[in-house]
Amino acid sequence: MGDRAGVTGMQRAELARRTGCNLETVRYYEKVGLLPEPPRTASGYRSYDSTHERRLRFVLRARELGFSLDEIRELLCLVDERDRPCAEVRDVAAVHLAVVRAKIADLKRMERVLKDVVAQCGDGTLPECPLIETLFQERNAI
């Protein structure tokens, strides 16, 4: 409970711990404009609160879903505008979904070829390795 509501005065390490984010990455996200610059204590230490935590969780979650930092920046703009961003957000996600699917297709092609050649190698006692032979063949023959 106390863990969820209105926390203030967090230092970087605590924010990182609470979100599971790497310590340095927090500062990096601030540098590239994904997190707002937090207020500072008298001695210059960053002082985070729940809004920072919420925003960082958003970024981390979007990264888990494979969004690039540019895409996340775009999403955050839409979130901030609050105008009726649902259609635009959906479009960003749909584009990203297409990219993810293309990557899956790529990897599946790789997987198929690799599985085949590994199988052809059998117990590895062949004099001419079929895998090596495959790799010396033309590209685009996949």
Added chain:
Amino acid sequence: MGDRAGVTGMQRAELARRTGCNLETVRYYEKVGLLPEPPRTASGYRSYDSTHERRLRFVLRARELGFSLDEIRELLCLVDERDRPCAEVRDVAAVHLAVVRAKIADLKRMERVLKDVVAQCGDGTLPECPLIETLFQERNAI
């Protein structure tokens, strides 16, 4: 035919053109030790032949299959050793296959979530965007 047998005295641009490799990448592969340093003309121009082309094709093809440059270096060592590398080559490929499969699994998880939230957004007229809400939720809830 003339395109396949014993070509000599190729310049970088021709090697790149023949293999479909980016011009700068040829030099990069040489720098990181994936291609041997070719002989030079009197004025210092690189002069490639079919063996370079063959090796470059190997590298490019392995890259297409997602092997890292380190893995390719390892494969090329095994190719050069020629001792009976089939078993070792198969092991390198098997490890890589596992990595590829893990990536596919990752991307499929992303795809599932993205597909769901995009569908939830429907025609994009909802006041509270379900995609945004999802992104603000806990991590590891995928």
Added chain:
DNA sequence: TGTGCAGTCTGTAGCAACTACAGGGTCAAG
């Protein structure tokens, strides 16, 4: 009051795997 240690700050350098210049040299055609 001192001292030690953990935390924070900044800037910068490193990783993969390229890609793209800038600023010069070379070479063949017209």
Added chain:
DNA sequence: CTTGACCCTGTAGTTGCTACAGACTGCACA
């Protein structure tokens, strides 16, 4: 003899972090 296309080198940029070095702060314990 000039023009343009090629070649050379080294270095800087890309993406998304991660890890340091060197200095400062802040708190507990003796």
